[in-house]
Amino acid sequence: xxxxxxxxxxxxxxxxxxxxxxxxxxxxxxxxxxxxxxxxxxxxxxxxxxxxxxxxxxxxxxxxxxxxxxxxxxxxxxxxxxxxxxxxxxxxxxxxxxxxxxxxxxxxxxxxxxxxxxxxxxxxxxxxxxxxxxxxxxxxxxxxxxxxxxxxxxxxxxxxxxxxxxxxxxxxxxxxxxxxxxxxxxxxxxxxxxxxxxxxxxxxxxxxxxxxxxxxxxxxxxxxxxxxxxxxxxxxxxxxxxxxxxxxxxxxxxxxxxxxxxxxxxxxxxxxxxxxxxxxxxxxxxxxxxxxxxxxxxxxxxxxxxxxxxxxxxxxxxxxxxxxxxxxxxxxxxxxxxxxxxxxxxxxxxxxxxxxxxxxxxxxxxxxxxxxxxxxxxxxxxxxxxxxxxxxxxxxxxxxxxxxxxxxxxxxxxxxxxxxxxxxxx
Numbered sequence: 001x002x003x004x005x006x007x008x009x010x011x012x013x014x015x016x017x018x019x020x021x022x023x024x025x026x027x028x029x030x031x032x033x034x035x036x037x038x039x040x041x042x043x044x045x046x047x048x049x050x051x052x053x054x055x056x057x058x059x060x061x062x063x064x065x066x067x068x069x070x071x072x073x074x075x076x077x078x079x080x081x082x083x084x085x086x087x088x089x090x091x092x093x094x095x096x097x098x099x100x101x102x103x104x105x106x107x108x109x110x111x112x113x114x115x116x117x118x119x120x121x122x123x124x125x126x127x128x129x130x131x132x133x134x135x136x137x138x139x140x141x142x143x144x145x146x147x148x149x150x151x152x153x154x155x156x157x158x159x160x161x162x163x164x165x166x167x168x169x170x171x172x173x174x175x176x177x178x179x180x181x182x183x184x185x186x187x188x189x190x191x192x193x194x195x196x197x198x199x200x201x202x203x204x205x206x207x208x209x210x211x212x213x214x215x216x217x218x219x220x221x222x223x224x225x226x227x228x229x230x231x232x233x234x235x236x237x238x239x240x241x242x243x244x245x246x247x248x249x250x251x252x253x254x255x256x257x258x259x260x261x262x263x264x265x266x267x268x269x270x271x272x273x274x275x276x277x278x279x280x281x282x283x284x285x286x287x288x289x290x291x292x293x294x295x296x297x298x299x300x301x302x303x304x305x306x307x308x309x310x311x312x313x314x315x316x317x318x319x320x321x322x323x324x325x326x327x328x329x330x331x332x333x334x335x336x337x338x339x340x341x342x343x344x345x346x347x348x349x350x351x352x353x354x355x356x357x358x359x360x361x362x363x364x365x366x367x368x369x370x371x372x373x374x375x376x377x378x379x380x381x382x383x384x385x386x387x388x389x390x391x392x393x394x395x396x397x398x399x400x401x402x403x404x405x406x407x408x409x410x411x412x413x414x415x416x417x418x419x420x421x422x423x424x425x426x
Contacts, residue, residue: 023377023388023404026364026395030278033362033369038345040269040424042309047266050311051173051226052196054157059106060171067159067169067176068102070122070145080129080144088129096123100178104160105169110186112156112170113195115243115250116219117293118183120147120175124167128291136378136385141291147177148314149290149299151225153195153241156184174302174314185242185250198228200265201237201257202307205280208261210241213254222293223280224303226265227257237262266309274347277307278361278371286375286391297357300373300393301350304359310423316357319350323423333414337398340368340420348424351398353416360420367397370413377401378411 049056060067074080075097078090100123119126122145133139150172157171167178187195203225210218218241221227227239237257242250267273281304287294295303298319302312312319326343328336340351346362351370358372373393377400379386388401398414401407409415 023390023401024394024396026369026397028282028395030282030361030371030395031275032364033346034271034275034278037269037271037274037347038424040308040310040348042266042269044266044309047309047311048196052155053173054155054171055111055192055196057157057171059109060157060159060176062176064102064105067105068100071097071100071102074123074129074144079131081132081139082130083128085130085133096125099124099163100169101160101163106159108158108160108168110158110248111189111192112158112168112184112186113242113250114150114152114154114156114179114183115185115241116152116183117222117225118150118179119290119293120150120170120172120177120179121145121167122147122177124162124178126180136387141286141288141294141375143288143291146289146291148172148175149287149293149295150175150179152219152221153225153227155196158184158186182244185244186248187242187250191242191250191252195228198230201227201229201239201262202265202267203227203257203262204267204277204307205261206284208257211256213238213256215256218253218255221257222303223277224306226306227255227262229264230254232259235259263307265307267307269308269347273308277304278347281371281373281393282395284373284393286373286393288375295373295393297373300371301357301359305423316352316355319357320352320419320421323350323421325352325419325421327419328417329419333412336414336417337368340398340417341366343422344368344420345422345424348422350421350423352418352421353413354418356413356416358413361395364397367399369395369397371395377404377407379404379406380408381406 078093080088082088128143129145131138159169161168168181203221206222208221212218231238239255240252245251285294288296298316305312312322344360349360351358351360358370361369361371376387376389379388400413
């Protein structure tokens with residue numbers, strides 16, 4: 001009897017301790033892929049034309065109807081859920097929409113710059129709009145009001161303020177939307193030209209602390225943020241940012257930035273720099289549209305290439321068209337991978353599938369390898385659709401999750417690949 005009882009306990013223990021198949025099967029280190037890096041020509045003039053584009057216009061060059069799309073969409077569909085998982089009161093949604101003051105669209109027209117990291121929102125509120133928490137691919141972190149994260153020192157054009165002046169509708173170099181008024185500084189022509197014409201440094205480490213010349217903490221900057229260069233010593237770069245001094249005037253704040261957290265912009269596109277940057281992007285948490293200041297797939301690729309003076313648009317569909325696109329539609333999975341290995345240039349090629357973008361990093365024993373930031377893989381839970389959550393930036397092959405019992409081969413990355421974009425001609 002004792003032997004039978006011990007056998008039953010052993011079976012239960014074994015079943016309870018069995019692990020699910022390991023999904024991330026590769027060492028998370030970019031170093032082995034950076035041995036033979038092809039040189040990449042960079043036209044900084046082209047980068048700057050995009051980066052400073054808000055300062056090249058006198059007014060936002062989209063019409064009021066397009067600018068206010070969120071008002072119509074969220075007024076029509078008012079069934080959204082808040083951070084407490086309960087439905088939004090539709091009257092509060094209407095109140096937020098009514099505060100947008102699009103009667104003043106393109107009437108303010110001030111040149112500005114972000115004075116700290118911020119979030120571009122589709123409506124003037126930091127509160128989330130979730131579509132529900134029961135359906136796979138909805139709920140956290142998919143906030144429908146999230147447009148994009150934006151770095152400190154990003155040029156802006158201000159269209160107008162909301163009703164109480166707490167938010168501004170802006171054009172950034174890559175998007176339109178709302179950011180808090182206390183996140184910007186209004187610049188006069190002299191300040192704008194001084195910043196634009198200065199040599200630059202770029203942040204190479206997330207959450208880099210910035211200190212004033214009196215060593216008082218100012219704020220933090222993330223990998224990809226650009227700062228004007230003023231001088232340097234053995235330990236620090238010296239730079240500045242702006243803060244609003246009210247009455248649409250701004251004040252320059254002189255900053256000290258540790259040299260282990262920044263480099264002169266743009267970085268040289270070589271093995272050491274690629275390794276340094278890419279390894280710091282690995283394992284960073286996923287944030288849809290930059291939700292909670294984290295990166296999604298296209299924010300990761302954009303920040304990676306920014307350091308090297310290469311401009312990419314903000315979303316995956318636009319990034320697909322940033323270089324020479326080669327369609328792979330209609331090909332089998334084996335044919336797709338063969339063509340990726342044939343034409344792909346490591347660290348200069350994007351791999352596109354609908355709603356996702358990946359950076360091709362090279363060949364590992366005949367497998368095409370990628371660096372990408374993703375939320376999860378589509379799986380089946382019984383008869384329902386589910387997600388196998390990854391939620392961070394990883395190195396993987398294009399058959400990620402193939403050993404999962406509940407994944408459909410149609411949901412594999414390689415099955416959904418639409419094409420590749422070669423950036424080396426930029």
